Amino acid sequence: MDTENQEWSNESFLGHCPSPRSLHTATCVGDKIVVFGGHEDNSAKNDVYILDTVTHRWTKPKVFGTPPSPRCAHSAVLIDGERILIYGGRDSMAKGDIWFLEVNTAFVRLQSELLNMEVVAWSKGVTGKAPRPVVICGPSGVGKGTLIGKLMKDFPDSFGFSVSHTTRRPREKEQDGVHYHFTKRPTMEKEISERKFLESADVHGNLYGTSWAAVDAVTNSGKTCILDIDVQGAQSVKKSPLDAIFVFIKPPYPEEAELRKRLHGRGTESEEQIQKRLQNAKAELERAKDPTLFDHILINGKLDEAYENLKVCHHVDVFDKYAGDVSRHTAKSVCNLLHARLDLICVTNLAGIARAVLDLSKISGGAPGITRGLNWVVTNSRANGIGNHNMQQPSVSLSQNHKLVPLKPLVAGNLSSTKAANGFTR
Numbered sequence: 001m002d003t004e005n006q007e008w009s010n011e012s013f014l015g016h017c018p019s020p021r022s023l024h025t026a027t028c029v030g031d032k033i034v035v036f037g038g039h040e041d042n043s044a045k046n047d048v049y050i051l052d053t054v055t056h057r058w059t060k061p062k063v064f065g066t067p068p069s070p071r072c073a074h075s076a077v078l079i080d081g082e083r084i085l086i087y088g089g090r091d092s093m094a095k096g097d098i099w100f101l102e103v104n105t106a107f108v109r110l111q112s113e114l115l116n117m118e119v120v121a122w123s124k125g126v127t128g129k130a131p132r133p134v135v136i137c138g139p140s141g142v143g144k145g146t147l148i149g150k151l152m153k154d155f156p157d158s159f160g161f162s163v164s165h166t167t168r169r170p171r172e173k174e175q176d177g178v179h180y181h182f183t184k185r186p187t188m189e190k191e192i193s194e195r196k197f198l199e200s201a202d203v204h205g206n207l208y209g210t211s212w213a214a215v216d217a218v219t220n221s222g223k224t225c226i227l228d229i230d231v232q233g234a235q236s237v238k239k240s241p242l243d244a245i246f247v248f249i250k251p252p253y254p255e256e257a258e259l260r261k262r263l264h265g266r267g268t269e270s271e272e273q274i275q276k277r278l279q280n281a282k283a284e285l286e287r288a289k290d291p292t293l294f295d296h297i298l299i300n301g302k303l304d305e306a307y308e309n310l311k312v313c314h315h316v317d318v319f320d321k322y323a324g325d326v327s328r329h330t331a332k333s334v335c336n337l338l339h340a341r342l343d344l345i346c347v348t349n350l351a352g353i354a355r356a357v358l359d360l361s362k363i364s365g366g367a368p369g370i371t372r373g374l375n376w377v378v379t380n381s382r383a384n385g386i387g388n389h390n391m392q393q394p395s396v397s398l399s400q401n402h403k404l405v406p407l408k409p410l411v412a413g414n415l416s417s418t419k420a421a422n423g424f425t426r
């Protein structure tokens with residue numbers, strides 16, 4: 001439809017077009033239209049297609065991250081020209097989850113430039129302050145594996161390990177898929193060139209890397225993701241949007257002698273390999289002095305003490321997880337919320353019974369990890385007052401036949417005036 005001349009035309013298009021479908025969404029992003037999901041022949045879909053309205057060409061973009069489950073009848077709205085928020089929908093059951101399809105974030109632009117193709121990236125939306133991933137670094141033999149093992153054993157429901165890929169040979173007790181994904185160098189190099197890795201590095205003569213899938217598997221389960229990677233990897237992750245906490249583990253003095261003793265005690269490396277690891281340890285300890293990289297430096301002298309200290313680093317985050325709890329919101333924070341109206345999305349069911357506002361003003365993270373900091377405010381639209389709010393996710397019935405609507409900015413001025421531009425009263 002030419003909206004200037006008010007004329008319909010039947011256009012032809014090039015490229016890889018989506019199969020016929022219904023109940024999908026088509027979201028305008030500049031000159032492009034991004035189509036997601038929908039319904040075809042009794043099954044829901046979760047694929048993504050992009051139509052360039054200038055060149056009239058369809059493309060199936062390269063997709064990073066784990067996509068949401070197939071769905072139709074969902075809602076979609078573009079946020080800040082960068083990412084499409086996808087809410088709810090259904091396959092055989094109604095859904096109330098939130099996803100972000102990043103179409104123009106820094107991460108997507110970089111990947112698109114590197115691959116010279118259309119790229120999109122999925123990130124799961126999480127309400128409240130979901131736990132931040134934790135990157136653990138330290139020289140070989142310092143006790144990273146031992147400390148992480150204790151944490152995972154004591155808190156299996158809270159922490160999940162990002163299983164790296166490596167080209168080194170498995171040690172006697174190591175299991176493929178649990179400690180590492182053991183692979184061959186040509187295979188890993190090919191996968192790195194296909195951009196399946198968040199970061200990778202040559203360490204002690206072997207390739208190591210964290211795949212997007214490894215991080216997604218943990219973050220999508222809602223657990224805190226723990227990454228055991230070297231300092232080069234930490235530097236790459238620092239530049240990514242993963243928003244992690246960085247912990248460096250140091251040996252007690254004399255550092256080199258202690259590492260040598262522990263590596264000999266572990267008995268998993270040859271003398272030559274131990275020498276190489278000790279040599280690299282010097283550089284790693286030096287790099288750890290960079291005050292911009294690490295949030296916490298822990299000395300693993302007495303194991304129990306180091307473990308208690310490590311738990312303190314994590315506890316900060318475990319408590320953060322609950323800081324966004326609905327019950328903690330006060331009337332004051334709702335007023336603040338109204339001031340951040342450009343960041344709000346309204347969800348209304350067609351029966352008009354209930355209305356929910358999703359506050360996006362505090363979101364953080366994003367692909368390749370989750371997007372955290374979302375908050376729901378449910379209001380009773382009949383009462384038309386945000387005064388009798390409660391903070392909770394809409395019921396699943398709200399997840400059908402809904403629409404996502406970006407709210408308009410408030411009129412300038414004091415909120416205590418009787419009525420705001422959108423009809424909400426205080």
Ligand SMILES: Nc1nc2c(ncn2[C@@H]2O[C@H](COP(=O)(O)OP(=O)(O)O)[C@@H](O)[C@H]2O)c(=O)[nH]1
Nearest residue numbers: 140141164200201203208209210228229230233
């Ligand atoms: N960059 C990067 N480093 C990794 C990864 N996985 C493990 N490493 C690091 O590689 C180094 C060697 O690990 P490993 O062979 O298990 O030996 P260990 O450190 O002596 O237990 C350690 O510094 C690990 O932190 C990864 O995915 N990426």
Ligand SMILES: Nc1ncnc2c1ncn2[C@@H]1O[C@H](COP(=O)(O)OP(=O)(O)O)[C@@H](O)[C@H]1O
Nearest residue numbers: 140141142143144145146262266300301302303
């Ligand atoms: N605090 C500690 N004191 C003494 N030995 C330790 C301590 N922490 C770990 N170890 C031992 O040191 C060796 C290396 O530990 P490991 O966890 O494999 O190190 P990393 O994963 O950093 O290479 C293991 O044999 C482990 O039992």
